[in-house]
Amino acid sequence: MTTELDHPFIGKYLRPEVMPHVMCPGCGNMSIANAFIRAVDKLYGSFENFVFVSGIGCAAWIPSPHFLADTVHVLHGRPIPVATGIKLANPNLQVVVISGDGDLAAIGGNHLFHAARRNIDILVILVNNYNYGMTGGQLAPTTPLGARTITTPYGNPEEPFDLAELMVHAGANYVARWTIIHTLQLESSFKKALQMEGFRFIEVLSPCPTRYIRWNLEKYEQLLEFYKNNTIYVNIARKKGVEEGKIVIGEFIVRDRPGYIRRYSELRKKAIDLWRREKE
Numbered sequence: 001m002t003t004e005l006d007h008p009f010i011g012k013y014l015r016p017e018v019m020p021h022v023m024c025p026g027c028g029n030m031s032i033a034n035a036f037i038r039a040v041d042k043l044y045g046s047f048e049n050f051v052f053v054s055g056i057g058c059a060a061w062i063p064s065p066h067f068l069a070d071t072v073h074v075l076h077g078r079p080i081p082v083a084t085g086i087k088l089a090n091p092n093l094q095v096v097v098i099s100g101d102g103d104l105a106a107i108g109g110n111h112l113f114h115a116a117r118r119n120i121d122i123l124v125i126l127v128n129n130y131n132y133g134m135t136g137g138q139l140a141p142t143t144p145l146g147a148r149t150i151t152t153p154y155g156n157p158e159e160p161f162d163l164a165e166l167m168v169h170a171g172a173n174y175v176a177r178w179t180i181i182h183t184l185q186l187e188s189s190f191k192k193a194l195q196m197e198g199f200r201f202i203e204v205l206s207p208c209p210t211r212y213i214r215w216n217l218e219k220y221e222q223l224l225e226f227y228k229n230n231t232i233y234v235n236i237a238r239k240k241g242v243e244e245g246k247i248v249i250g251e252f253i254v255r256d257r258p259g260y261i262r263r264y265s266e267l268r269k270k271a272i273d274l275w276r277r278e279k280e
């Protein structure tokens with residue numbers, strides 16, 4: 001009899017010892033992992049040459065411990081500086097950060113927008129479940145206005161960040177936003193981003209049934225319906241405007257500015273030439 005544990009990804013991309021995974025029922029995290037692995041499988045056929053970096057939180061658990069690959073699990077908020085260091089030390093590696101909205105946009109927010117400004121050659125996959133899932137569902141800078149959380153039981157009085165727009169304006173080469181029901185689009189976005197240079201940012205809206213949904217919706221399915229009925233593609237949104245409450249999805253920007261590694265190595269070459277000439 002075959003079981004879910006006979007899946008070909010297990011033992012090749014996923015550690016058998018942690019399967020079935022540790023996420024809550026209904027959590028979107030492993031759908032994201034699945035789309036990512038499908039993209040890698042089609043492009044490269046293995047995790048060789050990849051390094052994954054994650055911080056603290058449920059989303060940070062996608063690569064570590066699940067991925068059978070080189071993974072670095074770092075302090076809360078700090079995956080981007082560690083990923084930057086890895087990429088600078090060995091530019092041949094494919095460096096991917098997978099972590100949550102709290103990890104990357106709250107405590108780690110500073111690193112996020114400077115990495116985009118520098119156009120450092122890493123791919124960041126930010127899983128946005130609208131709250132700090134792991135620690136009990138506290139308010140995050142991505143929690144929608146008015147939404148209830150354990151720390152805002154009467155509703156969130158703050159405007160959330162529009163992270164995709166923020167990344168476009170900070171200078172990222174590639175920015176996309178999807179939800180976990182847009183699995184095919186997500187997979188092709190991963191494929192495209194993996195083959196580009198510079199800073200690439202993919203935000204994935206993903207349900208947190210255990211913390212967020214129970215404060216805001218009666219049924220889990222309502223969030224999936226919400227994703228289906230309230231998303232609008234960015235090209236349409238830019239032409240027609242966005243109604244209140246709609247979520248803009250799609251590719252926000254695709255550009256080919258030189259990544260930091262290219263800029264830095266060109267500068268380094270110039271500096272060495274200059275130094276040699278001065279010595280002659």
Ligand SMILES: Cc1ncc(C[n+]2csc(CCOP(=O)(O)OP(=O)(O)O)c2C)c(N)n1
Pocket residue numbers: 056057058059060076099100101102103104127129131132133134135140
């Ligand atoms: C320096 C520090 N501050 C706070 C915490 C507590 N903490 C652990 S995970 C987390 C938030 C995680 O939220 P998010 O990144 O959105 O991930 P999720 O669990 O929702 O996937 C917090 C505040 C910590 N571990 N370290």
